[in-house]
Amino acid sequence: MSEVADLPTNWGRWGEHDERGTLNLITAEVRAQAVAEARTGRTVSISRPMPTSPIAAGPFAHPGADSIGAMQAVLFTGASPRGTAELIMMVPHHPEVTHLDSLVHQVVDGQVYPGIAFEEVVTPAGYRHGSTAVFADGILTRGVLVDLAADGPLPEGHGVTGADLEKACARAGVEMRSGDALVLRGGWNYAASRDRRIPGLTLDAVTWMHQHDVAIYAGDIGDGRPPVDPRVPGPLHRVALARLGMPLIDVADPTELAAACAEEGRSTFLFVAAPPRLGTASGVPVNPLAIF
Amino acid sequence: MSEVADLPTNWGRWGEHDERGTLNLITAEVRAQAVAEARTGRTVSISRPMPTSPIAAGPFAHPGADSIGAMQAVLFTGASPRGTAELIMMVPHHPEVTHLDSLVHQVVDGQVYPGIAFEEVVTPAGYRHGSTAVFADGILTRGVLVDLAADGPLPEGHGVTGADLEKACARAGVEMRSGDALVLRGGWNYAASRDRRIPGLTLDAVTWMHQHDVAIYAGDIGDGRPPVDPRVPGPLHRVALARLGMPLIDVADPTELAAACAEEGRSTFLFVAAPPRLGTASGVPVNPLAIF
Amino acid sequence: MSEVADLPTNWGRWGEHDERGTLNLITAEVRAQAVAEARTGRTVSISRPMPTSPIAAGPFAHPGADSIGAMQAVLFTGASPRGTAELIMMVPHHPEVTHLDSLVHQVVDGQVYPGIAFEEVVTPAGYRHGSTAVFADGILTRGVLVDLAADGPLPEGHGVTGADLEKACARAGVEMRSGDALVLRGGWNYAASRDRRIPGLTLDAVTWMHQHDVAIYAGDIGDGRPPVDPRVPGPLHRVALARLGMPLIDVADPTELAAACAEEGRSTFLFVAAPPRLGTASGVPVNPLAIF
């Protein structure tokens, strides 16, 4: 991407060793306004269910399920079972798992946000910088649904622009504010669309998010496959995550959220993400909630 | 426990096939009152951090870490790494992992809540009833900190009674209401106390929770080890979970919460638990949040 | 199977705590005669290849392979890879994996060979008796191919009898001797035949093996699915393994062996099985060799 000048960046904005990135935008004022969005306590999940498969099913189970994001083995707990317990195996960064990317997930030019050499942060057992440790207290802010699929799924291969985002906000009568969680609905199911040209964000859309100081992104689309603009492949991961320091929730599912927003007559809500405190990874499964 | 007559029970209270148990107590009214607790948007985690260990670290890492609740392998993602990804393995029901028990976790007399034969619900790949699937939209209610460790950790081997809970509530000036999340602090670190007599709840305390229609329990203590009352071993798992249908958050850590409550001058808050949507297990790691 | 009187048994034949079962039949004389079978040093594998699948393939690999017996994750070994390493996961008792059953694998009437209560031998981490530990020095004896598929695969659902085995031996001009490894070819691929009635051994065949003091069994068929005789389901596992103490090599593949025997003009060979020294399991993947 060396030919693309002036990529938006937050490297240095919050210091040379920053690990929070755009989460720094979630100020006390943003938080207070966010909780004011919660009135009835209705909760809506923005996560896909995470299907599990038996682990290499073995002689006592029906085998054959596809390799999927999480696998499970039911453990022996006594010749007369005293209870139940399982071993869970998962690859959080899986196209069927709703997961939260930490800032170490994307390497650009041998560096991770905000410009630290990858060799210095990676070990076979985890990461010294930019890991999921930063999500310890969860993420709470105002959420805004930006619905590009109100009239049906985005066209195949569509490159989402800043203008697309602007138009959807206007249509919903909402304005993006600094520190917001942007929840994007493109109407696509990533896992079920492997053979199609999945729409994705352009650099222009990422620049728009930067201008509006979005704190966190969640969507059912993200970077297109194949890239919607071959000159800037993967702008969400390679620019928003790696240069802006914006945590991403990949493979979200805002289908129910869109229905709930229609029922509630608003596009904003209290957004809460509280993934397990797995503190050494580059991704963690998450069930982000919209609270009305 | 056949000699103990009149164990409290909710079997049948919400039907013969119910999977929500005491979560049924979280009504629309309870939810509305719960979100009213959120004013500043300050969040506090009630989870222990989940340490990870390299998986059988291999030739390129320092080996030797103890076997712990979650293990992690950093995966190859390219000869020049394109990004980072990991395989995570975990046993949610581990004494170092803050986790949410679903109702299928405990078998009593060959049955699980609300009286279904264990053989009918278990498969090598997961459970047909009472699994973590019921937590899909998260759990939101009012949380109440019941702090038994305000003057220091509970004595070794102490059996917590209903009177203990009552007294702590009175001291904090709070009354337990139907549908509340009870967050108990005993001042113990389960994982670090294997060689000691860990305090735990008595049947009397479980009966008190039943009388107050507690919806969910989270604590740094739970069932004592060894049992605090040998006549009724494991009342939290064998009575509250299995007979009342009360989901349990085991191995919670309310240390920071107690400090935050002191600072905020109140013992109540918005309680939100949003574990990954792992829908076939008897337990799932969780990071419950207190929102002020 | 209580109605079946007089099941053949070796319980007590080699003591109450024996862990070797019919491997006791491999005497010094048997060994000496076995190595005399090795003349040219030609080796033929009696194992199926063990396919591996990526572990929950993740974002950087093509997903979608069926759940199979062994899974593999290529590990990170440096930002510029210093070498290669993998994590392997497997369920040895899988219908696509050639594996060696130890004597603790089959429980009958709550007991394992030679009559020890299952509760006494099992732990969540392995077995105290009858595990794969007994295979530490490998298994070496004379091997005999008994080819029931010389004229094509056995008919669907066929129940193999002692007379079938006798006839095949006569045809090949070979006599089964005490301590031999019996390698049976039925011409079936277990993993590819899930929807068909897979042929299997009858109790009569197991009795024949007992009369001839076979030390170990390997075959591409074993216990039929569904049982070839509903009155005695699973005679190979429930009688040969559990009562005779005969280790079984399940899911073998003697296809190449049959061709080699034809070329070599004989049905006997040096049989060597040397599985990894995994000493606490009830099964271990193995690549048994025929050496001519």
Add this chain to the structure above:
Amino acid sequence: MSEVADLPTNWGRWGEHDERGTLNLITAEVRAQAVAEARTGRTVSISRPMPTSPIAAGPFAHPGADSIGAMQAVLFTGASPRGTAELIMMVPHHPEVTHLDSLVHQVVDGQVYPGIAFEEVVTPAGYRHGSTAVFADGILTRGVLVDLAADGPLPEGHGVTGADLEKACARAGVEMRSGDALVLRGGWNYAASRDRRIPGLTLDAVTWMHQHDVAIYAGDIGDGRPPVDPRVPGPLHRVALARLGMPLIDVADPTELAAACAEEGRSTFLFVAAPPRLGTASGVPVNPLAIF
């Protein structure tokens, strides 16, 4: 190592796409002579036992075992167990696991034997070239014990030379022949010696093996830690494996073999290695046998 001229190499000796390396030296004549070594059928394992640990032991087991090479979970097989089965996880290239390295294990200058670009052979799911697939029919050849520890373990940090090997052969009255398996005993337990300067082979010893056309190496020592000669670190992996194409059996244990050789009055035997047919890895656990 660019300053070291004239490293011994077999790149090109058996073609540009060869995957067998020095196994090509095991000719029909070598095989025939090898089986002539087997007279009594006595077998001796050259493998360490592979300890297993419970996988993150969970609530029903005693936790705390160190992270080791192989982990095991006992699986649920029925509310009244029908049998036993386990999930096994292992990292074959582990300093406590006797394992067989395939030729893709070592990358030098971005290439693997015999000069193929690493990027072309590696995938997240395994390797396209130089994997363990080549071991399908096992390895059979004459084995020679070269005992450097007859008078006690090698001194700490000792660099084994060709002269050391020559002297030990002369002392045992044996001559290394083309195609032999060299089994080296240094008297060290790698896993128990992490804090000490483990002796290892020098480039001179590797050159000696090349001159004698050794087909495969197995030893309780290998490359020293730290390197015995900093100018040529890791000659066994970086020269013998990567340039000569010699499969290595790391972490072998010839202790029992040395005793058996003394009893039998000879240092040669039939060497058989038959690891599971795991066909996509860079290493596989193995139990190599010496057959007398």
